[in-house]
Amino acid sequence: MISLIRHRPFMFSTVLLLFVLVIGSWARVLGQGGTGPGLFTVEAWQRAGDFVADLAGSGESGSPAFASWDAWREALRLASDTLAMSVLAAGLAAIGALLTVAFAASNLVGRGSVLGSALVGFTRGVYVLTRSVPELVWALIVVFVFSPGILAGAIALAIHNFGVLGRLGAEIVEDIDPAPVDALRTSGAGRVQLLLYGVLPQVLPQFVTFLLYRWEVIIRTSVVVGLVAASGLGYQLNLDLAFFRYTDVALLLIVYVLLVWFADILSIGLRKLAR
Template sequence: MNKPQAANQTYRLPPPLFSARCKACWFSAGLLVLVVASFWSLDLQWAQFLSLEAAQSMGRFLAEFVPPDTAPEFLKKVALGTWETLAMSALGTLLAALAGLALALPASRLHEGDAAHGRTPTRLLLNALRSIPELVWAALLLISAGLGPFAGTLALALHTTGVLGRLFAEAIENAPPGPGDALRAQGVGNGRVFLYATLPQVLPQLMSYTLYRWENNIRAAAVLGVVGAGGLGQLLAFHMGLFHMGKTATILAAMLLLVAFVDAASHGSRRLLTR
């Protein structure tokens, strides 16, 4: 009985690899041209980089890291720097999550009929916050906040506010509108609609974004110390400047362990949230 139906079926040929009407094809071609132009315009010394002399120099440099410095007094300093780096990243991310959520509300269109007058200026503010790297924020804040972890924490908070605010706004706008529309039809205001309909839907996504940015801020906090913002980065800049390679190896090992710990904790937390 199914043979006549199968005989009447028409089969389409696969689309061509490139079509003049295919926007994705033109985009891919333009991206390929940009990559080729980048390689052509940059003075990349591949022969020198892959030479035997460069490998020998790198080997001698790496050999200076062995053995790491394990003196108790120095390990105590490294532990304190590790705690400072962890605290800077955690507090900076927490402040950014709160500020990002506060800015995400005016930066998003809460429902189809929402005029959202503050959407454009708030998004411009978020763009400005995240367009300035953490290292530049720290260098600027050192003038007012002084040396130490306070400037690094504020730098992380300002940059991450711009990132999380934009991500939170996109998540709020893309939330399913059904529960909110049902509450609005009953005369419920926008504030309670957000708390009881929108927020419960997007909260796991917001938490996932926040944890991911915390992972990034651990690495950023380690780098911020280079400009005097405290933590492991400040120890790293000091001892590398004096060519204390054994101490530098210990600090780098502490950074690797800290990043691995936070990555594992964040991954486990995100898995619990998505269950």
């Protein structure tokens, strides 16, 4: 509380700016018309109710998809594609970040030299650029180069998460204890040895924890990227919605939520191993 008073002008302008942003944004958002009925109309909620009933299978004559063993097997196969895409993406992003993170840490390369600071600035600039663009937009760009599929989706996810992990990694590296590194240096270790034996052991546990945490995010997003990269649960979800196969949509949503929860539990378990 004391700090709030000491920094009163800044905090005052922050609150004012937030206030203006909220008012302006809501005015902008509510001022935009849509083709659907307003959210607070009876019609809108009837439509939503119909949609939920369709998901539950009320509109279909045959048996709903989630009651069919074959449909489950197919959905689980798609889930395995989505899982593979997320693991591949996390791995590629981690490799990219680990290979570049040393250049983004000012305590390793930036100290005093113009070239070093420029290198740090450049690497961080790459991180910011890759991180600012959402995975789905990267997917739109990536499919110009790579054939749609698991790999294209994984690359799109990896580009964004490379920036996220790189930035986190640089922050971890800058917070390391310099003593072990100095001890290695005075005993004549070379640059690569300093990184491998001085920096990496300090950084890796925390980095892996963040990687696993990020993987939980990636698996949620894999579904969305699958829309563009034409693979996994996301692609099928879009197709089924387009053809009004609502019980198939419901089945895919169930499998999606199960996959996300499975990933969360697995990630918690693996994070225990990382420490």
